[in-house]
Amino acid sequence: MSENFVERARYLCSLGGAAATVTALPGGIPILHSASGCAGNFAWTQNGGSGLQVGGYCGGLTVPSSNVQETEVVFGGEDRLREQITSTLKVIDGGLYVVLTGCVPEVIGDDIFAVVNDFREEGVPIIGAVTGGFRGDSYWGYDLVLQALVKDYLDKGLAKVKGRVNLWGVVPYMDPFWRGNLEGARHLLELLGLEVNSFFTPADTLEGIREAGAAELNIVLSDLYGQGAAALFQEKHGTPFVTTSLPIGVSASETFLRQVGAALELDPELVQNVIAREKRHYYQILEPLTDCYIDLDLQRYAVVVGDANYAVALTRFLADDLGWLPVLTVVTDRIHENGQPALAARVEQLASGFSTNLVFESDASQVLGHLNQVWPRAAGQKYYNAFSPAFVVGSSLEREFALQIGAPHLSVSFPVANRAVLDRGYTGFRGGLRLAEDVFGQIVANR
Secondary structure, eight states: OOSSOOSSOSOOBHHHHHHHHHHHSTTEEEEEESBTTHHHHHHHHHHHHBTTOOOOTTOGGGOOBOOBOHHHHHHOSHHHHHHHHHHHHHHOOOSEEEEEEOHHHHHHTOOHHHHHHHHHHTTOOEEEEOOOGGGOBHHHHHHHHHHHHHHHTSOSSOOOOTTEEEEEOOOBTTBTTHHHHHHHHHHHHHHTTOEEEOSSSTTOOHHHHHTGGGOSEEEESOSSTTHHHHHHHHHHHOOOEEEOOOOBHHHHHHHHHHHHHHHTTOOHHHHHHHHHHHHHHHHHHHGGGHHHHHHTTOOOEEEEEEOHHHHHHHHHIIIIISOOEEEEEEEOSOOOGGGHHHHHHHHHTOTTOOOOEEEEOOOGGGHHHHHHHHSOOOOSOSSOOOOOSEEEEEOGGGHHHHHHHTOOEEEOSSOBOSSOOSSOOOOHHHHHHHHHHHHHHHHHTTO
C-alpha cells in the first residue's frame, strides 16, 4: 500500500461519515460544530459518490453548522455552538439532534458536552459525538455516532426480548446501496421470525432505536464497520454480537442464516426450511439464463475493487455463485495490519476453492500495477494467455482501468458517480439476482 500519498481517495473524514450517518437516522438532525465549508464539501462529495443521493430532510446543504471563524479560534466556540443549537431548534423540527465536532473546535478544546448537557437538562433530545476529521475516515465516523447512541441515547436496564436483534455494519451513503442492502439483510432475518432493528431503514423509528438495548443479539455485517460500537454495546447493555460478511447472493445468504440461527439457538429445521424455500426461488429465476450463460460463454476473469465490505462479498459472489474467476481483489480502505487477517480469511474460505490474490491498496491509480504483478503482460511471445474475457467490479474510479484492459465495468462500491441509486440493494438471495442481472447486463449492453 502506498504510504506517501493517496490519489482519488474513496472516503470522507470521520466528520463527513458521522454527518451522513446522523442524516440517515429517522428524524436525525446533525449539528456541525466545525469550520466554514465542511458541510458543503461533504454534500457534494456525497452527491458525486453515492449515486446522486444528497440532501434529504436535513442533509446536504441544509445541515446546520456553527461555521467557526477566527474569533472562535481565539476566544473559544462554545457560545457560538450554544447559539447555533438554539437557532436549529427554532427552525428545524427533528426527533434527535446530534452535535458533531470538526477539527478546529477539537484543537482549540471546546467542550461540546457541557453545552449539550445544558440543553438535555431542558428536555431537548440531543447528544454529542467527538468526530474531528483527523480521527479517521468516514467509516470510523459511522462507528463514533453509533457509540454516542449507545452511551447517551439508548434506554438502559431493559429486559432482553426473545427474537429481537439489531443490525449494523452497512454505512449510510458510504455504501451507495445502503438502503437496499439493509432492507435485504433485514428481510433475511425476518424470514426467521425475528424482530429487526436496523436503525436506518424507513421501517425504523427513534422509539425502536431507544429500545435497542432489549435486543438479545447484535449482528454486524462487517469485519470492521461498527465493531467498536458493538463492543461498547455489549459492555453497556450486556448484548453479545456476531460478525458476518455482507450476505450477497445464495451462498453468503445461506451461511448468514445458519450463523444467526446458531447464535440465537433457533430451530435448525426452521432455518433449513427458510433456506430451502429461498434457494428454490433463486434457482428458478436464474435457470432460464443457463443456456445463454453456456452458449455465449459468460464466464469471466474478474478484478474486484472495493471497501472492506464489498471486496470480500463481491469476490465470494463471483466465485461461488456465478462461477467466475476473480483473479485480483483489492481492498481500498486504509486498514491497520491487525485488521487485515480477518478479511484475508474470508476470501481464503471460498466454497468454490478458487484462490484470489488479495491486496490492500488505498490508491486507485495502483490497481493496474497490481494486476500486472498477478497477470504479467505479453512480452512479445507468440502464444500468450491473455487476461480476457474480463470484467471489473469496483467504483466509478475503475472506469479508466476497465478501459485500459478492455473489460466491461460495474460501479458498486463508493464512489458511484455513474449510476442513480434509490433503494436498490444486493444483499440476500434476491439481491444476488439483481447483481447477476446488472453484471450480465453490462456484458451484453453493446451487443
